Amino acid sequence: MTVSAQPEALQSKRPAVSQKIAKIALVGNPNSGKTSLFNQLTGLNQKVGNFPGVTVDKKTGISQLTPNLKAQIIDLPGTYSLYPKSLDERVIIDLLYDPGSKHYPDLVVVTADASNLKRNLLLFTQLADLQIPAVLALNMVDVAETHGIKIDVPALQRELGVPVIPMNARKGIGIAALKIVMSQELEAVGRLFYEIPLELVPVVQSIKERFNLTNDYLALHFAHQHKNLKFLSSDDMAWFEEALKPVGFSSNTFQANETIARYTRINELLLDVVKVEKVNKNEKFSNRLDQVLTHKVFGYLIFFGILFLIFQAIFAWASYPMELIDVGIANLNELIQENFDGPLVNMLTEGVIAGLGGVLIFVPQIAILFAFIAILEETGYMARVTFMMDKVMRKFGLNGKSVVPLISGVACAVPAVMSARTIENWKDRMITIFVTPLMSCSARIPVYTVLIALVVPEKYYFGFLNLQGLVLMGLYLIGFLAAILSALLLKTILKARERSYFIMEFPVYKMPRWKNVGLTILEKSKTFVFEAGKVIVAISIVLWVLASYGPGNNFEVAEQQAIAEANAKGLTEEQTENKIASYQLEASYAGIVGRTIEPVIKPLGYDWKLGIALLTSFAAREVFVGTISTIYSIGEEENVSTIKNKLMSEKDANGDPFFTPARSFSLMIFYLFAMQCVSTLAIVRRETKSWTWPLAQLLYMSGLAYVMSFITYHIFR
Structure with missing residues (x-):
């Protein structure tokens, strides 16, 4: 499918010549190809942050639309309509309902699954009635064709009043045409798809006057969503309660009526635009595959x-x-x-x-x-x-x-x-x-891999x-x-009266887009290295200092004691140096801390060295390996040995291998259950808006880890 020349009403008023980077929001249903489109537009020029005031992930990236024009692309959470059902979806109304916000987009690109156009157009018509300049990215046209669906793109473009770009975002088809349209300054959609009910017209007018709005549909959404709009004051909330009483405003009822009216309009619109032929064999194969992959056994x-x-x-x-x-x-x-x-x-x-x-x-x-x-x-x-x-x-x-x-x-x-x-x-x-x-x-x-490799x-x-x-x-x-x-x-x-329900849409089966897979691997690995790495390296340096120095003349005394004991036993020079290193580590600041907590962890089979590793791991579990790598490197003649060899050569007081199966499995079980991640505790606090939940997690998981490690150690011992 190709796009014909745009009607004059759809063409840009003028090229965008401003040096200011335009903000373009990607909006669409889940599984409509929005993420693939975002990756095509931004490539590696993307980053993950948080939307202002909330903890929802905000993916943004810079796209080179033309040789002289860049744009910031904002990937909004997937949603089926502008009536949010989850915290993710509320981000969209926070962004799109406040035209005065510095984050308000200059353009919205709506991704739509061409194989399920009717459902996808519900969200588009809502956005269109907000009078935001928009482009419809008609994605998965190849999937639609395999389902026997033929779409008259020029006719659809005329009916909607916005540019419609057919594409296959996974393969990059249509991206160039979309970038050209995005680089232009488009007018707002010039038609309405839903009329405000007559009984709500006076209320809508009052809302427009109070909040200085120019759009009727936006004012209607203020009535629906006023309890969720963070930029409204307590006085505004009280005003809404009084203003909506006379009309007996029921959000659910009016929302249902609006949805029915919109689908009626969409059905009329699609009559001459979409033709459905006989479903091909691929769909039957997909259904047969589902019968196997979702079978109860x-x-x-x-x-x-x-x-x-x-x-x-x-x-x-x-x-x-x-x-x-x-x-x-x-x-x-x-x-x-x-x-x-x-x-x-x-x-x-x-x-x-x-x-x-x-x-x-x-x-x-x-x-x-x-x-x-x-x-x-x-x-x-x-x-x-x-x-x-x-x-x-x-x-x-x-x-x-x-x-x-x-x-x-x-x-x-x-x-x-x-x-x-x-x-x-x-x-x-x-x-x-x-x-x-x-x-x-x-x-x-x-932690698992090192300890498993040991035993x-x-x-x-x-x-x-x-x-x-x-x-x-x-x-x-x-x-x-x-x-x-x-x-x-x-x-x-926990007690709650709220009933739970589950709605899940199956996306079509498709081959993975390897560019997306590669970007995910790169992004997650980079996050691990730079986020966890910063903590691990910083703690490793601190540990080295704590393990290399001690209070007063402790190091000198420890060295003398080690030499005297070595001479009495007739140890070799290498054995003497190792004993000096061991005594000095015990006399260091790190050794003092480890000795202090040793009585608490000794029932689990751990010594003071492992105690140091457990304490540092509360910053992040990954730190355990860096910690033991640092501790067991100090004082050794061969600092280049692998982590595994360092641990295998470690002996207990009786000269037997320290990392026995009992001790190693006890450690694995401890790390399996323990809440040793400050970042997770912080996120739980932000998500629950309370310290009760993260503190309960910390106490529950730490207690569970201690008990299960104790049992494991004594079973294998």
């Missing part, structure tokens, strides 16, 4: 099979690049130590580089994890998983939409907690937020089943069981 087996593949891949596929990074860090340390000497060099190699190595070595595993998650979302399979799990989740006080935060929690609890905003029911949402951190996030991967042999069963991968999957399943059982407990504690 095979559907779950396939889903758990995919999870099994993911955890096997995290170990098997990532091993080679991890070895390369490990060797590279070791060689860099060795090169520096051979050519330089002094306290600063020690800090660089044993503090900074050791901590940095603890970050970079796990990037391959995290990249693989995010790659699989992105592919599942891109293909449309994740929506089927949500549907399948709804019946199961409801038994535990959750609903199908809770699966998205729980699965996202495997990557990171922070965005996972934020994604719970799509859950309309308050009780379901609170329970989901509370239990999501129990899912094993990517920050736990460094679980690298064996293969049937030629492809990796024992280490099986143990890793077991840890994830334990986390999932802990989450749903905790949800069941909360279900009996």
